[in-house]
Amino acid sequence: MPHQCTNCGRGFEDGSQEMLSGCPNCGGNKFQFRPEGADNSPPTDTEPPEPPEPPGGNSTVAKTVGKTAATVRDIVGGTDEPSVGADQPETADSQIAAGPTDTEDAAQASARGEVVSPDELPDHTPEGDHQFEPAGADAAASESSADDTRDRPDLKELREELNNQFESVKVVAPGQYELNLMELYDREEYIVALEEDGRYSIQVPEPIQE
Amino acid sequence: MGLLTNLKDSISRAASTLFSEEDPKRIGIYGPPNAGKTTLANRIARDWTGDAVGPESHVPHETRRARRKENVEIERDGKKVTIDIVDTPGVTTKVDYTEFLEHDMEKDDAVRRSREATEGVAEAMHWLREDVDGVIYVLDSSTDPFTQVNTMLIGIIESQDLPVLILANKIDLEDSSVQRIRNAYPQHETIPLSALEGDNMDEVYDKIAEYFG
Ligand SMILES: Nc1nc2c(ncn2[C@@H]2O[C@H](COP(=O)(O)OP(=O)(O)OP(=O)(O)O)[C@@H](O)[C@H]2O)c(=O)[nH]1
Numbered sequence: 001m002p003h004q005c006t007n008c009g010r011g012f013e014d015g016s017q018e019m020l021s022g023c024p025n026c027g028g029n030k031f032q033f034r035p036e037g038a039d040n041s042p043p044t045d046t047e048p049p050e051p052p053e054p055p056g057g058n059s060t061v062a063k064t065v066g067k068t069a070a071t072v073r074d075i076v077g078g079t080d081e082p083s084v085g086a087d088q089p090e091t092a093d094s095q096i097a098a099g100p101t102d103t104e105d106a107a108q109a110s111a112r113g114e115v116v117s118p119d120e121l122p123d124h125t126p127e128g129d130h131q132f133e134p135a136g137a138d139a140a141a142s143e144s145s146a147d148d149t150r151d152r153p154d155l156k157e158l159r160e161e162l163n164n165q166f167e168s169v170k171v172v173a174p175g176q177y178e179l180n181l182m183e184l185y186d187r188e189e190y191i192v193a194l195e196e197d198g199r200y201s202i203q204v205p206e207p208i209q210e
Numbered sequence: 211m212g213l214l215t216n217l218k219d220s221i222s223r224a225a226s227t228l229f230s231e232e233d234p235k236r237i238g239i240y241g242p243p244n245a246g247k248t249t250l251a252n253r254i255a256r257d258w259t260g261d262a263v264g265p266e267s268h269v270p271h272e273t274r275r276a277r278r279k280e281n282v283e284i285e286r287d288g289k290k291v292t293i294d295i296v297d298t299p300g301v302t303t304k305v306d307y308t309e310f311l312e313h314d315m316e317k318d319d320a321v322r323r324s325r326e327a328t329e330g331v332a333e334a335m336h337w338l339r340e341d342v343d344g345v346i347y348v349l350d351s352s353t354d355p356f357t358q359v360n361t362m363l364i365g366i367i368e369s370q371d372l373p374v375l376i377l378a379n380k381i382d383l384e385d386s387s388v389q390r391i392r393n394a395y396p397q398h399e400t401i402p403l404s405a406l407e408g409d410n411m412d413e414v415y416d417k418i419a420e421y422f423g
């Protein structure tokens with residue numbers, strides 16, 4: 001269970017779409033990526049342990065999120081109009097809202113508040129914040145390297161992976177970036193924080209409950 | 211599409227009832243780095259609310275998080291127009307910390323500024339997609355307006371059918387050319403001004419009221 005709700009500790013499989021609509025347990029919307037084996041918290045999960053990820057760990061949530069977004073686009077899209085943005089965010093929300101969700105509660109609201117300073121953001125667009133640490137290079141050895149979550153030897157590989165997932169931002173070198181504006185504009189989710197060691201946070205729009 | 215459209219409607223309804231009754235229009239101030247967006251936002255905010263929005267600087271990417279000034283009441287011909295103005299980070303396709311080293315910055319600070327600037331552009335692009343009702347596009351009229359960034363952004367704004375006002379800023383500078391901007395984007399109205407000196411602000415406010423009121 002590489003992903004974990006930071007609120008209640010529930011674990012999620014890589015690629016789990018449940019996270020996209022908030023933790024089904026507690027409604028929390030902040031998740032942390034933990035490589036296999038580093039998972040020393042007590043999530044009550046009945047699913048069998050996952051096999052170690054292949055080297056290069058190409059199954060981070062970021063990718064899943066991107067894929068989901070792309071899938072939603074495919075389902076909904078099918079138009080060749082140049083006006084790409086017009087109805088995508090909402091339809092993506094709709095798609096996500098169809099999943100199991102809880103109504104927003106104080107925990108969720110505060111979880112959000114902790115991550116993104118509310119004054120800095122438009123307060124009419126509640127958004128879930130997801131923090132991810134890409135599994136990256138050391139994923140294969142993860143089962144055995146329980147305490148080594150901070151040890152990421154191959155930054156280059158991590159950076160490459162980040163680049164693949166986010167063709168919207170290319171990390172040329174630390175402090176040097178190339179941005180694909182169209183891609184940034186086009187995405188449901190967006191990058192809120194870049195770190196030189198390959199960590200990053202992205203946000204996805206949160207479904208609005210009625 | 212029907213179901214999705216309904217959902218979409220109800221989502222936007224839910225969103226609008228969550229917050230104030232009569233939302234003022236949210237106007238994004240966009241443009242390349244260093245065009246004078248913050249200087250303009252500060253001038254508008256100072257003229258109508260008394261306080262400022264954020265720091266201005268000759269060093270590009272001074273603004274790295276979007277900043278909002280709410281409920282700016284602009285009075286024109288006895289009528290009041292209320293808008294929220296959002297000063298956004300300058301949009302660019304390349305951010306390089308070495309650019310900041312020329313401005314007497316330590317490498318660490320330059321790298322951090324570069325990273326924050328990149329995040330800022332991501333944020334600005336995201337907002338453009340969902341969160342603004344109109345755009346004030348600020349250009350430095352002493353530079354070539356016909357760039358990839360400007361063309362792409364104005365194209366996106368057009369594709370969203372957002373009302374847009376192009377401002378030709380820095381007309382106090384010697385090599386300013388408003389006509390060059392008009393030629394580059396003839397489909398839009400271009401208003402000359404100097405945000406720094408406060409030149410031609412009356413016309414700017416007239417147009418803001420006309421476009422976004
Ligand atoms: N001469 C002149 N300079 C101006 C004018 N408006 C802004 N400036 C200067 O241009 C520089 C950039 O101004 P800002 O308002 O910080 O520009 P910005 O567009 O917000 O820049 P970023 O936040 O980096 O994207 C500052 O040194 C301003 O003083 C103007 O009308 N005339």
Ligand SMILES: [Mg+2]
Pocket residue numbers: 247248249265266272273297298299300
């Ligand atoms: Mg600025």
